Amino acid sequence: MVTLKLEPVIHLSAEQFTQLCYANPDAKLELTARGELVVMSPTGGESGSRNLKLSQRLGNWTDSDGTGIAFDSSTMFQLPNSSFRSPDASWISLVQWNNLSADERQTFPPICPEFVAELSSPSDSLKDLRDKMQEYIDNGARLGWLLDPMSKMVEIYRPGQPPEILQNPSQLSGENVLPGFVLDLEGILY
Template identity: 30%
Template sequence: MATLTQSVTENPSINPSISQGEGYANALPEKKVWTDEAFMELPDDGHHYEIVNGELIDMGNSGALHGYVCGLLLASLMGYVLPKKLGVILDSSTAFKMKNGNRRSPDIAFFAKERLQGITELPSGFLEGAPDLAVEVLSPGNTVEEIHDKLVEYFENGTRLAWIIHPKEKYILVYHSAQEPHHLLKSIDSLDGEEVVQGFSLPVADLFQPLSF
């Protein structure tokens, strides 16, 4: 299968929600070495931050559709993972410490219990490495470069499965490595936890259902 970048170039319809603009969201002017303590002490101003190449990056806020899809999938994963004690599910407020010093925050993360042996409660700081399952729900401002860079870091730091969800176009790209998507899921398909979240399955259509009150 073509790479993410090639897919956009050769078939624009496959990735219309990722622009190829200026790259990441707004880089803040601070030039400093960001310690865990300094990052944790950032004010709770409603913004989502990451540290990328030593810079504090304001990732911006997401819209209603993004939040709705995240909420649906988060609830489904929580409802499956917790009763079976497979590990922990973490939301986008959680930053993970990469080997290169970056702090990344997937929209949804699953950390398997095998990687949490010997601890009885999660640290107040960051977990080392990337989650076993990393989920990114795209917003209009995301870029090909940004998503590719995240995938590279995720898989270099322990991720085994990644789902890149395109809520506007209603499809999901499944990755087993950062090089290229393993397969594409549409509304007629089911999302599978594979060997990472064993037994988990969710109809893709459930994430893209219209509102019905």
Template identity: 35%
Template sequence: MSSLTIKDLEKLQAKHPDYRMELVDGNIIVMSPSGYESAEVAFEFATQLLNWVKPRKLGRVTGSSAGFILPNSDIRAPDVSFVLAERLRKSPRSFAELAPDLMVEVKSPSDSLKSLRKKIEDFLSLGTRIGILINPEKHIVEVYRLGQDVVILTDDDVLTIPDLLPGWELAIADLWSPEFE
């Protein structure tokens, strides 16, 4: 069977606008909705990041609906992404044709850690500088950089990314969904 292309994805997406899809290695993957908790954690991460990035005009923060045409022609959409302003001066109407500088995946109950780690590795190999895997079930955050050991953070830690976002800090304990009495 021949590999599918971006045009094939666009046609299929036009026929089924309510489905989120990615193009990976010439195959179209239909993405299921995430779990409530994982969506809430992703939104919290994105909000914290956006609230710091936007007043400084450092770049663009997007959620899971923003697709990227990667250098290998895959179209992928991380749960949260950040692109430096100098790399994306204006938001494209369609997909951004680059790898984001930072991409974040949040484990949902239907996700496997293996597939999420593979997605992060793929992004890093295509130019993403930092990949983050957030596991709400275990209260663990894994930080990936190409060619470096994975950094594991827990509730007592603070995430910093001085090489990309100097001065930004995020307490890991602040990511998790609150419990109301």
């Protein structure tokens, strides 16, 4: 991951950033609230497989539950603080999703997912991921999981609380945000 400080030389508006992403579809980009352009590294094989399992398990539960929409790591959201972020896995209730216009659902939705998950890979900075998780919570996420396979640790983020740290958990509960969802961490954390 590389972070480029564009300001004060250049300020990218939301429209300009969207055009930049569409003009460079093979680049995975994010834009911070401070106007920094983040160029994400592609993941390696193990990280890609772990991320697929995370998205697949969330997606399977979402399909059977029927109360929301799940997203994978290729989905970009425009958060209320003006940053553009792509969590590794995320979920939005149908109530919130249906409040968006058809145009908003087609582009980078201007909403913070209610649930987000980030899966640490060897190229990630844990500090940057922690900051990103807090940013999601500050922008309206109700539950967030930071999964770190290298240390076999999970940090659970909730509004108004410090992160809860779990060492070697075998599963995680979706709590009241994703009621009934239990994520088996086999193949993701281990």
